[in-house]
Amino acid sequence: MSTSNQAPVTPHCFLEVVIDTPLNSSFDYRWPCQPGDEPLPGQLALVSFARREVMALIVAVKSTSDVPPEKLKDALAVRGELAPLSGRWLALARFAAEYYQRPLGEVALPGLPKNLRVPKTVALGRALKKLAKLDAGQDSTAVGMPVLNTAQQEAADAIGGATGFKPFLLWGVTGSGKTEVYLQACAQVLARDPQAQILIMVPEINLTPQLEGNIRARFPGMMLATLHSSLSEGERMLHWLAAHLGQARIVLGTRLSLLASLPHLQLIVIDEEHDPSYKQQEGLRYSARDLAVWRAHQLGIPIVLGSATPSLESWHHARSGRYTRLDLRERAVQDAVLPRVRLIDMERDRGRDGLTAEMVAALRLRLERGEQSLLFLNRRGYAPVISCDACGWISDCTRCTAFMVLHKPENRLRCHHCSLELRIPRSCPTCGNVDIQPLGRGTQRVEEGLRAMFPEARILRIDADSTRLKGSAQAAFDSVHRGEVDILIGTQMVAKGHDFKKLTLVGILNPDTALFSQDYRASERLFAQLMQVAGRAGRAGAPSEVLVQTRYVQHPLYGAVMRHDYERFAGQLLDERREAGLPPYMYQALLRAEARELPIAIAFLETARDCLAHDGILINDPIPMTMTRVHNMDRAQLLVESSSRPALQAFLREWMEALRAMKARVKWSLEVDPLDI
Numbered sequence: 001m002s003t004s005n006q007a008p009v010t011p012h013c014f015l016e017v018v019i020d021t022p023l024n025s026s027f028d029y030r031w032p033c034q035p036g037d038e039p040l041p042g043q044l045a046l047v048s049f050a051r052r053e054v055m056a057l058i059v060a061v062k063s064t065s066d067v068p069p070e071k072l073k074d075a076l077a078v079r080g081e082l083a084p085l086s087g088r089w090l091a092l093a094r095f096a097a098e099y100y101q102r103p104l105g106e107v108a109l110p111g112l113p114k115n116l117r118v119p120k121t122v123a124l125g126r127a128l129k130k131l132a133k134l135d136a137g138q139d140s141t142a143v144g145m146p147v148l149n150t151a152q153q154e155a156a157d158a159i160g161g162a163t164g165f166k167p168f169l170l171w172g173v174t175g176s177g178k179t180e181v182y183l184q185a186c187a188q189v190l191a192r193d194p195q196a197q198i199l200i201m202v203p204e205i206n207l208t209p210q211l212e213g214n215i216r217a218r219f220p221g222m223m224l225a226t227l228h229s230s231l232s233e234g235e236r237m238l239h240w241l242a243a244h245l246g247q248a249r250i251v252l253g254t255r256l257s258l259l260a261s262l263p264h265l266q267l268i269v270i271d272e273e274h275d276p277s278y279k280q281q282e283g284l285r286y287s288a289r290d291l292a293v294w295r296a297h298q299l300g301i302p303i304v305l306g307s308a309t310p311s312l313e314s315w316h317h318a319r320s321g322r323y324t325r326l327d328l329r330e331r332a333v334q335d336a337v338l339p340r341v342r343l344i345d346m347e348r349d350r351g352r353d354g355l356t357a358e359m360v361a362a363l364r365l366r367l368e369r370g371e372q373s374l375l376f377l378n379r380r381g382y383a384p385v386i387s388c389d390a391c392g393w394i395s396d397c398t399r400c401t402a403f404m405v406l407h408k409p410e411n412r413l414r415c416h417h418c419s420l421e422l423r424i425p426r427s428c429p430t431c432g433n434v435d436i437q438p439l440g441r442g443t444q445r446v447e448e449g450l451r452a453m454f455p456e457a458r459i460l461r462i463d464a465d466s467t468r469l470k471g472s473a474q475a476a477f478d479s480v481h482r483g484e485v486d487i488l489i490g491t492q493m494v495a496k497g498h499d500f501k502k503l504t505l506v507g508i509l510n511p512d513t514a515l516f517s518q519d520y521r522a523s524e525r526l527f528a529q530l531m532q533v534a535g536r537a538g539r540a541g542a543p544s545e546v547l548v549q550t551r552y553v554q555h556p557l558y559g560a561v562m563r564h565d566y567e568r569f570a571g572q573l574l575d576e577r578r579e580a581g582l583p584p585y586m587y588q589a590l591l592r593a594e595a596r597e598l599p600i601a602i603a604f605l606e607t608a609r610d611c612l613a614h615d616g617i618l619i620n621d622p623i624p625m626t627m628t629r630v631h632n633m634d635r636a637q638l639l640v641e642s643s644s645r646p647a648l649q650a651f652l653r654e655w656m657e658a659l660r661a662m663k664a665r666v667k668w669s670l671e672v673d674p675l676d677i
C-alpha cells in the first residue's frame, strides 16, 4: 500500500470503480504505482467516498481521467492479495444491473461477502491461510451410486454429455429421482475435467442440508461450498473464496449463490425451478433462475432446470424448442406410485377444529399403522383475525391494509406486514364486550385442535414462527426424517423438495382462497403448490393418499391435481395467457411508488406515465396496490408492457433516466418481470 498523495511526481494510474450506492455512475480515483504494476479490473480497492471508507470494485484501469486533477482523490488501498474477479463475472453483474435497471455497484458489491468489503484485511488473510492448508485432493471412492432407471440414465447422459450452451428442462414427477440425475450428470462433468466447477441451486435454505448430505456421500474428498443467508460472515467468506479460487468443485446455494465467482463453471443445476423464491422480492428484484440461464449462455455451458411443475415460462420454452425437455414420468423407488388424491366436500362435512370427519379418520388410520401424516395449511399464527360479535370490531392493523394475526403462544396480535405487535385486548376496544373471538385458523390453532383430538400422537408444527431460532428448522426436519413425528403440520416450508420416507397421508386444508385471487399467476402457483405438497406422500413405496378439504369440488384446478395432470393444465394456462396477452407472451415491468397519501403516489405515477414518448409500449393507468397501505405508506403501481423484450428494455433505460432526473419526493422502484401484480 502506498500512502503518497502529493501526486504529480509519483507515477500513477486511474482506477474507475463502482460503489454500492444508488448513484448510477462509476467514479475515478488515482492510484500511485509503477508502470506495469497497475491493479487489474475485477480487483477491490478501498476508497474514501462521502467521507467514509468504502470498498469499491475496479471496473477499468486507465492512464487518463476526465475528472479535473484537483477533484481526484487517491484510492486508499488495493486488495492485491485477492485474485481479480473475472471479466465474465463482471459482465454477468453488468448484465444483471442493466436488465434490472440498477447501478452496477448496487449489484456487484452486495454479491460479495461482507468481510471482503470491510476496511480491514484480517478476515481475508485468515480465510486465505485456512484454504491454503486445505488439501483438495484426498482421493476416495464414491459410495452407493444407485442404478438409474432408463429415463434417469438417459437424462443424466444427455446433461453430462452436453457441450456448449444447452438448456434442459428436467420434468420429473415428484419422487422421480431428479436429484440422482443431477448427481450422476455432475459426476460425468467432474470426471471429465479435473478443474470443472458446478453450481447447484435450491430455492430454500431448508433444502440444502439433505442435498448437501447426498453430495458429500457421493463425492467424498471433493470440496463442496455452500452459500446461503444463514452462514456466519466468516463461513461465507471462506466458502465464497473456495469457489473464487476454484478449490470448491461444487457450490450449493440459494438464489444469492447465483453471483458466486466460479472461474471454471461447467454446469448449472436449478432444482425446483418453478419456485417463486428464486425471485428476490426487494432491492434488486432479480430472478436467479433467469440470470442463471444467461450465465450459462455467456459461458457456453449446459444448464438444467428441474421440476415436477415447471414454471409456465420454462414450459413455454420447452414447447417452442428453446429448452430440451427430459421427462421422468414414473417414481424412482420400486413400487412407489403417485398418491391417490381425493377431495372432501366441506359443504357437506363442515368438520370440527377445521378438520373434517374424513380427515380425522384418515389421520387416525395412519396413527394406528405407525405411518406419518402431513397437514398443509399456508397460514401461520393462531387465527388470521379476531373480532367482536357485538359491534363488528375487527383487529385491523393501524398501519396497514391488513389484519393483525393472533399468535397464541406469545399472546400477541401481530401484523405480518409491518411487524407491529400488540397485547390481545381483554375486551372489545370499541364496545367493551369481553367476548372477542378468533376468526378462521392458522397452523397454531390446527395444532391445538390436533393435540386435543390425538393426545397420544407426536405432533410437530413447522412454520416461520416455530423455526425462528438458528438451526431449529434443521432439527425439526431431522426429527421428521428419524420418524419421531406422527403428524406434521406446516406452511409452504414443508411443501417442497423434502424426501419424507415414512409419509403416507397428506391433508390439504383450506386452499380455496387462492382460487379467486386477482393475480393471474395465482392458479399456476396454487396448482404447483398442491402438486408439490401432494408429492411428499408415498415416496418410499407404501400406498398413499392426499385429501383436499374444499368448498369447490368441481373446480377444474382440483380436477387436474387429482389426475396429476400438469401437462394439460399447463397447456390450458398457456393458451389463456396467450389470449389475454400475458407473460410469457408479453414482457412486463412494474413501477411502484409509495407516499404518505395515496394521491401523491398516484400523481407521481401519472407524471411517469406521461413523461416520455413510448411507441410499441403499453403503459397502463396507475392503480393502488391490492394491499394499499403498509407501515403507514400508501402504495400504487403502474404496469408497463410490450410484446418485444428489447423494445421494453430500451424504453426502460430511457425512462429510468428521466425518472431519476425528476428527483421526486416519493419513494419509487422498478421491477422487471414482476411476479406479483
Ligand SMILES: Nc1ncnc2c1ncn2[C@@H]1O[C@H](COP(=O)(O)OP(=O)(O)OP(=O)(O)O)[C@@H](O)[C@H]1O
Binding pocket: 146, 147, 148, 149, 152, 172, 173, 174, 175, 176, 177, 178, 179, 180, 307, 308, 332, 333, 334, 496, 497, 498, 499, 535, 536, 539
Ligand atoms: N434409480 C433409483 N433407484 C431407487 N431409488 C431411487 C433411484 N433414484 C432415486 N431414488 C430415490 O427416490 C426418492 C425420490 O428421489 P428425489 O428426492 O430425487 O425425487 P425428486 O424427483 O427430486 O422429487 P421432488 O420433485 O418431489 O423433489 C429418493 O428417496 C431417492 O433416493
Ligand SMILES: [Zn+2]
Binding pocket: 397, 398, 399, 400, 402, 415, 416, 417, 418, 419, 420, 630, 631
Ligand atoms: Zn401492519
